[in-house]
Amino acid sequence: MIVFGSVTPAGIFVGMAVSDDIDGVGIAVLIALAAGTFIYVSLIEIVQPELVAGHHNFWKLIVMGVGWGLMSMLALWV
Amino acid sequence: MDHLELLGLYALCIFIAAEIAAVVAHLIRNVSTVVSFLNMFGAGVLLAAGLVHLLPDAADMFEAATAPPSNASSSNGTNDDADPFPFVYLTCSGGVYFFILLETVVLDCHSFIFRKTIRQHFHSAQECADERSDSTNSDSDVESVNPLREPLMGSEGSRDHLAESRSSKSVTFEDDFVRGIASTEAAPSSSSDHTDGGTSAASTSLTEVTVHVGEDEEDAGEEEHRHDHEDHSSGDVAHTTHTEAQIRTVPQPTTSVADNHDGSKHGHAHSHGNGHGHGDGNKHQHEHQHGHQHEHARARENGHEPKHHHHGRHHSHNHSHAKGELEGRPRALSVHGHDIDAVGKKAFLAAILLILALSIHSFLAGFAMGVADTSSANAEFIAILAHKTVAALAAAAALVKTDISVCNYWYESPLLSK
Numbered sequence: 097m098i099v100f101g102s103v104t105p106a107g108i109f110v111g112m113a114v115s116d117d118i119d120g121v122g123i124a125v126l127i128a129l130a131a132g133t134f135i136y137v138s139l140i141e142i143v144q145p146e147l148v149a150g151h152h153n154f155w156k157l158i159v160m161g162v163g164w165g166l167m168s169m170l171a172l173w174v
Numbered sequence: 175m176d177h178l179e180l181l182g183l184y185a186l187c188i189f190i191a192a193e194i195a196a197v198v199a200h201l202i203r204n205v206s207t208v209v210s211f212l213n214m215f216g217a218g219v220l221l222a223a224g225l226v227h228l229l230p231d232a233a234d235m236f237e238a239a240t241a242p243p244s245n246a247s248s249s250n251g252t253n254d255d256a257d258p259f260p261f262v263y264l265t266c267s268g269g270v271y272f273f274i275l276l277e278t279v280v281l282d283c284h285s286f287i288f289r290k291t292i293r294q295h296f297h298s299a300q301e302c303a304d305e306r307s308d309s310t311n312s313d314s315d316v317e318s319v320n321p322l323r324e325p326l327m328g329s330e331g332s333r334d335h336l337a338e339s340r341s342s343k344s345v346t347f348e349d350d351f352v353r354g355i356a357s358t359e360a361a362p363s364s365s366s367d368h369t370d371g372g373t374s375a376a377s378t379s380l381t382e383v384t385v386h387v388g389e390d391e392e393d394a395g396e397e398e399h400r401h402d403h404e405d406h407s408s409g410d411v412a413h414t415t416h417t418e419a420q421i422r423t424v425p426q427p428t429t430s431v432a433d434n435h436d437g438s439k440h441g442h443a444h445s446h447g448n449g450h451g452h453g454d455g456n457k458h459q460h461e462h463q464h465g466h467q468h469e470h471a472r473a474r475e476n477g478h479e480p481k482h483h484h485h486g487r488h489h490s491h492n493h494s495h496a497k498g499e500l501e502g503r504p505r506a507l508s509v510h511g512h513d514i515d516a517v518g519k520k521a522f523l524a525a526i527l528l529i530l531a532l533s534i535h536s537f538l539a540g541f542a543m544g545v546a547d548t549s550s551a552n553a554e555f556i557a558i559l560a561h562k563t564v565a566a567l568a569a570a571a572a573l574v575k576t577d578i579s580v581c582n583y584w585y586e587s588p589l590l591s592k
């Protein structure tokens with residue numbers, strides 16, 4: 097779990113170190129790749145197994161919608 | 175620089191949140207429902223973060239970065255008012271595809287580990303059976319060497335009580351199982367070959383990729399399995415080794431098997447349950463308890479193995495055989511408990527691989543956060559924090575579910591392994 101917990105900060109620091117060396121296109125490509133990662137993780141890694149194996153599917157989807165709505169509302173300010 | 179300090183703070187927060195979640199998952203054992211809901215919340219957050227926050231940022235940055243070159247190239251007069259190629263969205267969807275591919279490949283390599291284990295079972299068991307059948311029975315010798323003769327075996331139920339036929343049957347079952355696996359990995363032309371040499375060499379080169387991940391667990395598991403199988407295949411002749419195995423094995427509680435195996439583990443447990451021709455009431459209980467994984471293994475074999483009806487016959491045959499052995503050998507319990515221990519180790523390895531696969535995603539997400547500017551890094555921080563906490567909770571729960579020994583539990587515990 098130490099390894100798992102420290103992977104994301106390691107990614108952050110590597111990204112910080114690299115961000116000076118690559119241009120806008122590279123950053124845009126990486127961010128788009130990360131967006132694809134997010135979509136993949138959320139839809140395939142999480143939602144599909146949860147809905148296949150789950151019991152409270154309706155409430156799970158409600159909770160997911162709440163998370164989606166909150167994160168989308170955040171786009172108003174950020 | 176303020177931006178760097180902010181990012182460092184974010185990194186620290188994510189790390190602490192993941193560790194706290196891991197500790198919580200260790201403390202609370204029955205978190206599956208809560209983890210499910212938190213997972214779904216994190217999924218919604220991630221979906222919005224990816225599509226609402228990250229993707230427009232990437233598109234803006236791409237347009238800003240490519241605007242001067244496109245203006246410069248428009249002086250060429252070729253395509254000045256044509257829409258630019260949607261490269262960002264291409265990359266995004268390609269990323270989704272790439273990670274599906276990556277995960278499939280990782281899980282396949284994970285399966286190769288178990289196939290290699292089974293193959294080694296087969297080799298050691300076949301050596302035993304060969305040297306035995308050379309001296310005892312030429313008929314069972316032919317059967318144990320030639321897997322193509324296996325259709326004969328289903329009609330041989332009258333020879334259940336013979337030790338030779340039992341041993342050779344279990345070996346040929348292993349043989350056919352391995353051959354079915356090898357035929358899925360190797361070229362289709364080699365599917366009728368005997369499984370050794372070329373086919374295993376072709377697949378073990380892929381196995382090398384992930385064998386290093388859990389090498390010590392895997393080695394331990396292989397070694398115990400090899401012992402176990404030797405005991406089984408030569409059990410009737412050498413009673414002393416069987417009792418020795420009894421002393422050596424430690425029965426584990428049957429509830430220690432986690433229920434989140436993947437297909438490869440299913441196949442493994444299935445081959446064991448059927449390949450070892452003897453058992454007692456506890457064995458039946460075991461197979462009922464893992465009926466789900468049993469089905470999985472059957473489906474997998476049926477999908478890959480053209481002669482699947484032989485499996486059906488073979489399976490029922492081994493069941494009747496287990497009944498026949500019920501009063502004759504009540505001592506197979508401890509060896510069977512050993513099986514469960516090995517399966518628990520595989521589940522532990524599966525949890526480790528799950529964590530590794532999640533780590534790749536987390537690394538990329540953190541990488542994107544590192545290269546982003548402050549405003550989008552804020553949104554990414556919230557998304558990553560929400561997801562990472564839940565993911566650490568889920569991963570730690572998966573580790574807890576494998577329910578390894580107390581020593582391993584504390585060894586894997588995030589506080590003490592520092």
